[in-house]
Amino acid sequence: MTDELLRYRPEFPILERTVYMISNSLGAMPRGVADSLRSYCETWATRGVRAWEEQWWDMSREVGDAIGVLMNAPSGSVSVHLNVTLCQAVVASCLDFSGRRNKIVYSDMNFPSVMYFWEAQQGRGARVHMVKTDDGIHVPTERLLDAIDEETLLVPVSHVVFRSSYIKDMKAIIEKAHRVGALVVLDAFQSLGNVPLDVQALNADFATGGVLKWLCGGPGTSYLYVRPDLARKLEPKITGWFAHANPFGFEIGATKYSEPPYRFMQGTTNVPGYYAALPGLKIIREAGVERIRAKSKKMTARLIELADQRGWKVNAPRDPEKRGGTVAIDMPNAYEVCQELLRRDVLVDFRPKAGVRFSPHFYNTMEEIDQAIQTVDEILSEIGVAAK
Ligand SMILES: Cc1ncc(COP(=O)(O)O)c(C=O)c1O
8 A cells, every 4th residue: 555645755865864753842944944044044034024024023923823723723722822831821820729619639740840830830829639540541530520619710631642652532621621611722732633622512711832853843943722712712911012903002001901812922923933834834734734644643552562562661551542652661771772773873862760762753654664763673682782
C-alpha cells in the first residue's frame, strides 16, 4: 500500500540526515520556512514601518485562523501569544478568585509549567486541587470528574499527556465541568496536528497549545481559543493596546476592549514567529489530521510491538484510541541510550519516569521505526560488551 503522506518528506530537509522522531518536542522544519523568513526580511527592508498596516497587524488573526481551522474553531476565535504558560495567565486574568468558587482542578500529569503557574496563583486566592496518577500513565477519568464540584472555577488539563501520550476523555471532563458551572482550559499542545480535535463539538471553553511540536511551526507562536459567546463577556486583566477597540487612537485611561481575537492580546506581536509558523500549518492542513492520525496509530503500534518483543517497559496506553503520537520506552540504561541515539542521528528525547520518547510524525517511514529500535539494540549490545 502506498503511503500518500510520504510525498511531504522532501519538504523537511532534516529527514535526509536523521531519523527524526522528536515531534513531541520540536517538529521538523519545513523547507518553506526559509523562504517565508526571507519574505519577512524583504518586507521589513523594503516596506519598513508600512509593513504593520499592510500586513503585520492582521497577521495575528491570519495565524490564529490557520491554527483554528485545525480544531474547527470559528474564524476570529483564536488569538496568538508567545507560549502556553502566558495563555494560562491570560485566562487567569479573566477570573475572580475572591468568591467560594475558586478551586482549580487538574491532574499531576499536566505539563509542569502549567502547574507552576496555577500553584503560584494560590497567593492570589486560587485553591489548587491536584488529582494524582497511580501508574504514571493516566489519571482515571472518574477520579478527575469527582474532584470537579460546585466550588470549581477552572479545570486546566492536557488533552494528550506529555509524559505518557494518554488521551483524556475531554468530552466527559467538559460536560461535568459545565454541569457544575466550571470552565475548562484544554491544553492541546500534544494533540493538535496529530490527534483530531473539534472545539465546537466538545463545547470547549478555552483551548491552548503551541505550534512548535506537531504543527511544525517553530518556537514563538502559541494559541488561545476562547468560545465565542464566552469571549465577549471576558475582560482579561493582562491586556494592552493590541486589545483596545481603537488602538491607534492612543486614548488615555481605562481600556475599551476590542472584539476577539485581539481582545485577548497585549502588546507588540512576535511577527517573525508568524512567518515561521505558516508553512507548517499549511502542510498539516493539506496532509489532513485524520490521515496523520491513522498513520500515527500504526507507527506507535509498531513501536510497542518491537518494545514488547524485547521485554522493555512501555509507558504508553495499549489502547490505540487512548494513545497519542508518542511511545515512551523505558529500556535498560534509557538515559545513556538516548544520548547515544542522538549521537547516531536518531533524534528522540528522555524524560525521567517515562524513558526514551519516540514520536514519529506523518513524514516518517515504517522502516525508520524499525531502524530506530535496531539502533537501540546495537547500543545496548555495545554497552553490554563494554561492561564485560
Ligand atoms: C502539554 C504541554 N503544555 C505546555 C507545554 C509548554 O508550554 P510553554 O509554551 O509555556 O513552554 C508543553 C511543552 O512541552 C506541553 O507538552
